[in-house]
Amino acid sequence: MFKRAAVLVASCGALLSGCGTDLQTENEEIISNLIEAGFPAHDIMVADDAVYVGLDAHVTLEASQEMLQPGKESLEQYRTTNLVGTSVTKICVNPTSTFNSYTRLSQGLDAAIANYNGLGLRITMARGPTTGCTANITAQTMSGTGGSAGFPSGGRPYGTINIGTGLNTYSVDVNEHVITHELGHAVGFRHSDYYNRAISCGSGGNEGTAGVGAILIPGTPSTATKGGSVMNSCFSSTETGEWTSSDRTALNYLY
The missing domain is CATH 3.40.390.10 (Collagenase (Catalytic Domain))
Known part of the structure; x- marks a missing residue:
């Protein structure tokens, strides 16, 4: 959204350098999963030790893994592969x-x-x-x-x-x-x-x-x-x- 680029000022330097080892490994896996799912590399950024796509959408490790599950589709008006389940009312x-x-x-x-x-x-x-x-x-x-x-x-x-x-x-x-x-x-x-x-x-x-x-x-x-x-x-x-x-x-x- 407008003026949202400030969210993406990386706190760990260029992508992952300088972050903690465990967090770096997790973020590397998220990025790998996103690229495999079809997101272009230029749309994936790290800010405040978190991975974002589309400038404002944080992606967790679990969410990135779910994107690779067989049968998942990317739709919304458009929506993501993941929705809120029926147990949530x-x-x-x-x-x-x-x-x-x-x-x-x-x-x-x-x-x-x-x-x-x-x-x-x-x-x-x-x-x-x-x-x-x-x-x-x-x-x-x-x-x-x-x-x-x-x-x-x-x-x-x-x-x-x-x-x-x-x-x-x-x-x-x-x-x-x-x-x-x-x-x-x-x-x-x-x-x-x-x-x-x-x-x-x-x-x-x-x-x-x-x-x-x-x-x-x-x-x-x-x-x-x-x-x-x-x-x-x-x-x-x-x-x-x-x-x-x-x-x-x-x-x-x-x-």
């Missing part, structure tokens, strides 16, 4: 105290949760702490004006979304948009314009199709357009934070 999003101290981030989180709950999906979201949670996501802050998250693993949503504190100077709608977007990654969505980031970002190429190609979700457009999806790679300062019709179709199809 209520996802609680738990903001840290620091997150709550930023008024527009906090308001944006409430609006993002309402976006998901307004669709009548098989999974609901709730702002935590609360009861009845079958999965949890921590909402925490990072520097800058973007965000990051990761993909589901083992049938559970990714456990953390990171939202830039610089977004507090933007409208609540923009905060709603970014948080909705990162929660989308956490439940398995890739960027709608993954195949050409220039559509929403003005520059950038193909993030890769994860081995077997990106399979279009029935009923959604075959091509992305600027402003056409909450899940586009980059956002503008005029976002409404609301789902587009194709976003709603994709979510209803999957969940």
